[in-house]
Amino acid sequence: MDYGKYRYEQEQKAKLARKHQTQINVKEIKLRPKIGIHDYNTKKGHVERFLNQRAKVKVTIMFQGPGDDPSRARPRPADAARGGRPGDRSGRIAAAARRAEHDAWCWRRRRTQESKRQMPKIEDIEQREEAV
Numbered sequence: 516m517d518y519g520k521y522r523y524e525q526e527q528k529a530k531l532a533r534k535h536q537t538q539i540n541v542k543e544i545k546l547r548p549k550i551g552i553h554d555y556n557t558k559k560g561h562v563e564r565f566l567n568q569r570a571k572v573k574v575t576i577m578f579q580g581p582g583d584d585p586s587r588a589r590p591r592p593a594d595a596a597r598g599g600r601p602g603d604r605s606g607r608i609a610a611a612a613r614r615a616e617h618d619a620w621c622w623r624r625r626r627t628q629e630s631k632r633q634m635p636k637i638e639d640i641e642q643r644e645e646a647v
Contacts, residue, residue: 537569539570539571540568540570540571541570541571541572541573542561542565542570542571542572542573543572543573543574543575544558544561544562544572544573544574544575545575545576545577546558546574546575546576546577547576547577547578547579548576548578562574
């Protein structure tokens, strides 16, 4: 057998090996503990679709921040002052009331500044009296 025929057969074997090999794809899905039921079903559907495509799936559950572990949750300042629990909505109501009070104060301040600008100066009044 000559070298050219040997090389040709080796190339054919390598080509056949490449033809029959499969590419392994690894897909990743990330979940959090407080995921909603609809979001969970959506991600579950993605996992099933990936498995039907003969891909490998890596599922990662992420624990990050105080929201994922209720025992580590820090109360917000408004909640702590009131003695409330984290996640209690009355702190938001108090914050909205403080914001409305601040807006009213800014409006009153702006109105007094505008009225001060419209007041005539004493020098202007004296000049008008001299002119008459």
